[in-house]
Amino acid sequence: xxxxxxxxxxxxxxxxxxxxxxxxxxxxxxxxxxxxxxxxxxxxxxxxxxxxxxxxxxxxxxxxxxxxxxxxxxxxxxxxxxxxxxxxxxxxxxxxxxxxxxxxxxxxxxxxxxxxxxxxxxxxxxxxxxxxxxxxxxxxxxxxxxxxxxxxxxxxxxxxxxxxxxxxxxxxxxxxxxxxxxxxxxxxxxxxxxxxx
Amino acid sequence: xxxxxxxxxxxxxxxxxxxxxxxxxxxxxxxxxxxxxxxxxxxxxxxxxxxxxxxxxxxxxxxxxxxxxxxxxxxxxxxxxxxxxxxxxxxxxxxxxxxxxxxxxxxxxxxxxxxxxxxxxxxxxxxxxxxxxxxxxxxxxxxxxxxxxxxxxxxxxxxxxxxxxxxxxxxxxxxxxxxxxxxxxxxxxxxxxxxxxxxxxxxxxxxxxxxxxxxxxxxxxxxxxxxxxxxxxxxxxxxxxxxxxxxxxxxxxxxxxxxxxxxxxxxxxxxxxxxxxxxxxxxxxxxxxxxxxxxxxxxxxxxxxxxxxxxxxxxxxxxxxxxxxxxxxxxxxxxxxxxxxxxxxxxxxxxxxxxxxxxxxxxxxxxxxxxxxxxxxxxxxxxxxxxxxxxxxxxxxxxxxxxxxxxxxxxxxxxxxxxxxxxxxxxxxxxxxxxxxx
Ligand SMILES: Cc1cc2nc3c(=O)[nH]c(=O)nc-3n(C[C@H](O)[C@H](O)[C@H](O)COP(=O)(O)OP(=O)(O)OC[C@H]3O[C@@H](n4cnc5c(N)ncnc54)[C@H](O)[C@@H]3O)c2cc1C
Numbered sequence: 001x002x003x004x005x006x007x008x009x010x011x012x013x014x015x016x017x018x019x020x021x022x023x024x025x026x027x028x029x030x031x032x033x034x035x036x037x038x039x040x041x042x043x044x045x046x047x048x049x050x051x052x053x054x055x056x057x058x059x060x061x062x063x064x065x066x067x068x069x070x071x072x073x074x075x076x077x078x079x080x081x082x083x084x085x086x087x088x089x090x091x092x093x094x095x096x097x098x099x100x101x102x103x104x105x106x107x108x109x110x111x112x113x114x115x116x117x118x119x120x121x122x123x124x125x126x127x128x129x130x131x132x133x134x135x136x137x138x139x140x141x142x143x144x145x146x147x148x149x150x151x152x153x154x155x156x157x158x159x160x161x162x163x164x165x166x167x168x169x170x171x172x173x174x175x176x177x178x179x180x181x182x183x184x185x186x187x188x189x190x191x192x193x194x195x196x197x
Numbered sequence: 198x199x200x201x202x203x204x205x206x207x208x209x210x211x212x213x214x215x216x217x218x219x220x221x222x223x224x225x226x227x228x229x230x231x232x233x234x235x236x237x238x239x240x241x242x243x244x245x246x247x248x249x250x251x252x253x254x255x256x257x258x259x260x261x262x263x264x265x266x267x268x269x270x271x272x273x274x275x276x277x278x279x280x281x282x283x284x285x286x287x288x289x290x291x292x293x294x295x296x297x298x299x300x301x302x303x304x305x306x307x308x309x310x311x312x313x314x315x316x317x318x319x320x321x322x323x324x325x326x327x328x329x330x331x332x333x334x335x336x337x338x339x340x341x342x343x344x345x346x347x348x349x350x351x352x353x354x355x356x357x358x359x360x361x362x363x364x365x366x367x368x369x370x371x372x373x374x375x376x377x378x379x380x381x382x383x384x385x386x387x388x389x390x391x392x393x394x395x396x397x398x399x400x401x402x403x404x405x406x407x408x409x410x411x412x413x414x415x416x417x418x419x420x421x422x423x424x425x426x427x428x429x430x431x432x433x434x435x436x437x438x439x440x441x442x443x444x445x446x447x448x449x450x451x452x453x454x455x456x457x458x459x460x461x462x463x464x465x466x467x468x469x470x471x472x473x474x475x476x477x478x479x480x481x482x483x484x485x486x487x488x489x490x491x492x493x494x495x496x497x498x499x500x501x502x503x504x505x506x507x508x509x510x511x512x513x514x515x516x517x518x519x520x521x522x523x524x525x526x527x528x529x530x531x532x533x534x535x536x537x538x539x540x541x542x543x544x545x546x547x548x549x550x551x552x553x554x555x556x557x558x559x560x561x562x563x564x565x566x567x568x569x570x571x572x573x574x575x576x577x578x579x580x581x582x583x584x585x586x587x588x589x590x591x592x593x594x595x596x597x598x599x600x601x602x603x604x605x606x607x608x609x610x611x612x613x614x615x616x617x618x619x620x621x622x623x624x625x626x627x628x629x630x631x632x633x634x635x
Contacts, residue, residue, distance in 0.1 A: 023560050024561045024562060039621070042631065046624065048624060049624055085597040154617055
């Protein structure tokens with residue numbers, strides 16, 4: 001720590017009446033998180049039609065996703081280029097920021113009959129890990145309920161093509177589902193998640 | 198929406214240190230009178246700053262002064278010109294800001310008195326401020342092209358501020374005969390939205406290709422190269438016969454140090470433009486002149502010799518006048534480009550600075566992002582992105598090394614990814630406009 005920095009630290013800690021601006025040494029969680037709003041919406045609630053909502057995501061999932069982008073392990077159009085701009089510490093700060101926001105589930109055009117079919121499949125193949133109809137953020141499995149459907153399409157297609165790695169046990173379930181219902185089953189699931197409020 | 202109260206902001210913005218120092222705050226407890234922020238311009242920078250100040254500290258009185266009842270975004274205006282969307286879809290009002298408790302005044306600022314801390318308007322009103330934020334966007338250097346001025350621009354539009362000129366340019370394209378010539382003359386650096394003229398060229402070419410395929414689009418550029426050049430020209434080769442005998446788009450650049458295709462004069466009657474190398478008579482002419490900071494920045498003495506406003510890049514406070522901050526296109530903000538995403542990002546840093554200064558508290562280190570999406574053809578979107586930090590030693594903004602950059606070329610990616618980028622570009626439009634005006 002150089003002299004100037006130490007002095008700043010002292011000034012802040014001692015809360016001297018401040019004549020000019022005094023600066024903390026790092027960006028805060030809100031400072032970092034607010035830069036993402038142009039693409040992900042204010043506080044991470046995306047207005048769609050495709051960019052995913054990240055408000056209310058679990059902190060574990062968020063960190064996994066960002067590290068995956070940063071290390072180039074996860075397929076992306078642009079997040080790989082963005083995630084490389086942050087330290088691991090900053091990613092943790094942002095995880096705190098976004099995981100404590102409330103997710104808003106938008107009105108989306110979905111086929112009600114398909115959504116109903118999807119619900120049954122969800123219960124059978126996915127609910128175990130994506131609890132509460134894909135709403136739960138308590139695990140590290142990401143949010144499915146109310147997520148933008150074009151994004152879910154892209155993501156499922158990346159999973160199926162191997163561009164994004166599926167957790168082993170999820171892969172097994174998705175393969176079972178595919179064998180039984182083909183692409184139509186995946187489509188139904190996406191309509192189900194899109195219909196969730 | 199405003200699920201932040203002041204306590205949260207203190208905690209979040211400064212981290213533990215700010216929270217500690219906030220214990221001794223007195224400005225709210227004593228004083229009594231609330232702090233006043235006056236914002237000049239309700240565009241991307243101004244509206245964002247207003248909303249984020251109110252979300253952070255609702256005790257601050259925020260007034261936005263803006264002459265227009267509605268704002269038309271420049272972004273996606275190229276899709277209006279290309280016929281892909283309506284002008285209504287890029288129009289936004291100020292109800293959202295009002296719902297955040299922002300006082301929106303429809304008027305034009307004529308003077309800022311830095312010593313008295315007041316702003317004067319054309320309507321004869323005066324507004325006192327503790328801190329003023331100026332985000333007036335760009336003005337044009339009308340003296341650079343003989344024969345081109347504000348009146349001529351009504352019929353030979355620049356369409357570099359969205360609104361009526363966007364519609365005029367679209368109508369002229371619709372009225373043009375098949376086999377006509379369109380000419381775009383982009384400005385020299387630095388200017389608002391570096392990839393903008395080339396996205397415009399792409400979307401006009403797309404319209405011509407499908408509706409007036411015998412036509413030609415000529416770009417007379419005063420620069421040797423341009424933003425996302427490799428990606429654009431590859432796209433033009435793919436869709437618009439660029440470099441072939443039958444090219445729909447021709448680009449004529451200007452080598453460093455020469456004046457080959459720098460516009461010298463314009464004859465409005467015959468729609469003819471002249472450069473040292475070329476003379477083009479066009480059916481539809483789109484001349485985008487060289488730029489400088491918005492008029493009010495000059496009137497308020499906020500500019501230097503460059504014609505732009507020097508600022509402290511951590512707070513965006515003017516280095517010329519205290520208590521006045523300049524953000525967006527009008528500010529000297531390199532290496533950030535003059536873009537809407539940059540204006541939105543700077544406005545948030547500036548909002549935190551203003552709230553911190555008014556509360557006499559520590560400000561966190563800034564963090565900035567820029568992204569510009571462009572659409573080459575329907576189903577083919579590209580982007581450039583960067584994450585920036587402030588360097589305490591040099592006082593400059595720096596791009597984080599290893600981060601950011603361009604969409605990969607056709608050889609390193611797939612059309613499926615390009616189609617996704619187009620959808621994400623449209624999502625970006627919805628999200629940023631909601632973040633600014635919602
Ligand atoms: C064709 C085109 C395409 C673009 N595409 C993109 C894109 O895809 N992505 C991107 O990020 N950026 C894009 N941009 C750039 C973007 O529009 C600007 O960078 C952005 O608007 C800058 O914000 P600002 O607040 O500085 O200025 P503006 O948004 O222009 O706001 C300035 C406001 O101030 C008001 N004003 C001016 N003078 C006064 C006064 N004296 N008193 C009161 N009010 C005043 C004006 O009426 C205006 O509303 C594009 C620009 C163009 C032209």
